Amino acid sequence: MHSYTRAESRERRRLFLKGAHQSIGDNLDPRVTARIHAIDATAAERGARELAALERQADTARDTVATAKAAVKACGWGPDRSAARDALREAEKNLRRAERAYHRAAQS
Incomplete structure (x- = not known):
């Protein structure tokens, strides 16, 4: 990715x-092609760092979803369980968003 x-x-x-x-x-x-190659190398390095950062963000989101699922399973009935389910839904939304960004970047 560049x-x-x-x-x-x-x-x-x-x-x-x-x-x-x-x-x-x-x-x-030859200086023209050398400069183009230098720009490409810099952009490729930056792209790799951004892709790694997006992957770390997706991993963090996966951990958050796992924690939220455990909280739902550990909760009793009532308003606590409802709040835990809402937190789980929000964590899953964030996970989908992070994975979508990672896959978009990986495809380009």
Whole structure:
């Protein structure tokens, strides 16, 4: 996964167009391709860190769901159980949101 900043995207686009113009004239400057590769490497590293952070967030959400399920099972009847179920539903929503974000990032 690559995660480009706006400035990196602009610079990469500019260098790509510059490289395309140079390649038409068979005079491609190796510094242009080297800079594009450097931008790609930086974006790939950033993307890997973001993906790892999303994975940690999903793991934390899974732990929260497990804790909430245990609380529901340990509760008696009445308003405590209702509150525990509400907390479980909220934890499951957060888990789905975290997993969706992780899978979206992993696909890109």
